[in-house]
Amino acid sequence: MRFLAARLGAMLVTLLLVSMAVFVIADLLPGDVGRTILGPYASPEQVARLNAELGADQPVVTRYTRWIGDFITGDWGKSYLFDQEVLPLVLERLRNSVYLGGFAALIVVPISVAFGVLAALHGGRFLDRLISVVGLSLIGIPEFVAGIVLLVVFAVQLQWFDVISEVPRTLNPVDWWREFLLPSLPLMFVLFGYIARMARAGTLEALRANYTRTAVLKGVPRPAVILRHVLRNAMIPTISVIAVQVGGLVGGLVVVETVFSYPGLGQLLLRSATGHDLPVLTAVILVTALIYMVANMLADLSYVLLNPRIRGRRATA
Amino acid sequence: MTIHDPVLPALKSAEVARPEWLEILRALLRSKTFLVGLSIVLFWTLCALFWPLIVPYDPQALNAANTFQPPSAEHWFGTDDFGRDVFSRVLAGAAPVFATAPAATALGILGGLLLGMTAALCGGWVDAAIMRFVDALLAFPLLIFAIAVLAVVGGSALNVILVIGLAFAPNIARTIRSAVLEEQEKEYVAAAHLLGNSLAAIAVREILPNIWPVVTVEATVRLGYAIFASATLSFLALGLQQPSPDWGLTIALGRGYVQYAAWMVLFPAAALATLVVGVNLLADGLRDVLEE
Secondary structure (H helix, E strand, O other): OHHHHHHHHHHHHHHHHHHHHHHHHHHHOOOOHHHHHHOOOOOHHHHHHHHHHHOOOOOHHHHHHHHHHHHHOOOOOEOOOOOOEHHHHHHHHHHHHHHHHHHHHHHHHHHHHHHHHHHHHOOOOHHHHHHHHHHHHHHHOOHHHHHHHHHHHHHHHOOOOOOOOOOOOOOOHHHHHHHHHHHHHHHHHHHHHHHHHHHHHHHHHHHHOHHHHHHHHOOOOHHHHHHHHHHHHHHHHHHHHHHHHHHHHHHHHHHHHHHOOOOOHHHHHHHHHHOOOHHHHHHHHHHHHHHHHHHHHHHHHHHHHHOHHHOOOOOOO | OOOOOOHHHHHHHOOOOOOOHHHHHHHHHHOHHHHHHHHHHHHHHHHHHHHHHHOOOOOOOOOHHHOOOOOOOOOOOOEOOOOOEHHHHHHHOHHHHHHHHHHHHHHHHHHHHHHHHHHHHHOHHHHHHHHHHHHHHHOOOHHHHHHHHHHHHOOOHHHHHHHHHHHHHHHHHHHHHHHHHHHHOOHHHHHHHHOOOOHHHHHHHHHHHHHHHHHHHHHHHHHHHHHHHHHHHHHOOOOOOOOOOOHHHHHHHHHHHOOOOOHHHHHHHHHHHHHHHHHHHHHHHHHHHHOO
């Protein structure tokens, strides 16, 4: 538990640093808040009055403390671009992204773990080579390339799917499949490579370990050795990499949501960044950083909890 | 994109007598993975350097009478919305990739070496401070960091290099740090300390020559990521600007025409995919030879 407390503390400090960095970056953006809202025809007096009202004329430290205070109490301000409260907007987009990312993860994680283990059990032979080469090639394909090619083939030419993906309106799995399969495939390609590779490496290491040899020499049947000794140990690094990669999904989501015009958090990030919509941009970045950090912490935590040898000691990366 | 590779630390600890150059070369030439990767990367490198000599048409030449032509004997990959030859643009598109990704990788490696070696050699509070800083930088997914920064400073080749290099440095620093910590346990480093060498001298003369396999593999892996990242940024309209034949940018601009001119995006997409896969194969081959 001391480990958890230390990690939580470190996370809060990092989050604070990130929020400062975000605020400074946002502050560097060219343009004046009052001018952005009122447009080019407002008089300088009107702009100055609005700036004073919004507190935009205060020193940086004052503005930062006020902003972070508002943020923590749930007052995230209003979006310039969408003319809407930021908090519900971000939450809605986040939910949409979680649906899409969750769909991809749910399908790809079991598949890639299974193939990774299969590759390790066939170590060095044809199947192993095949899985490695396929995984390595899939990792290399940027999400937007895979997305565009899938879009051209399956949505434009074959018309099996819509060109634009939406949030499924019903709980009917067919609906989810139709809306999400195409956009989640590019994410799955990248995830498959990483997870299968790690599952393979973990299994190989466990196969070579002394406890496996002992079990084999004791006469335990092979399936039991693999299930009880090899797989349990192989899953330790695999689960950690899954947590890290699922955190990393955020980056892939930006691309995929743009390609398929899906109203998720990634698309919101890109639009607020290019449209200089600061309240939204800062909120999205903070939320993303928080998710990413929690995923990383869960990765480390799972590593500690699953591995009795380092329980209690500090997990080193 | 962080990935904890369990293979790396295990291999680093393996005590191998440093193989001679010739042996490494021989092992590399025996590795099919390495050779396939090398041929792909060499092909695109030649395109990046010599495209003006091989392209059949000027990649920027507009031809209003000849837009959206499907692939034919005259235009192997068809023509685009401005009547430009797609084949020529795909070949020329290698140039901007090779102008950004290697530089970004080099910057990341340099930053990572500096941070990682300083942290490992100084230890104590310097180590703690550097690693905290690294952790803070790693709290951002690379792409999110890049989007936020590029939205502020604007997209250009130089900015893309700086952003990707900066985003890479923390991860590389971690790898380098653990490699240096591993080396520091060894006797030759203790001997160098006893001889009264300065930390900087030990870093450059003793440790660096012994961690170069780690650095080489890391650099190749990162090069693949850098190509991936810079193409993605171009695609999101945050990287290179028009009328660069950059593949990511071309794909982004061709998106609107996929219904009737799919060749405009499929060929640059294939070019990009082959290059990234080629670099990854190269990295895998190098890893097998250098770290085993």
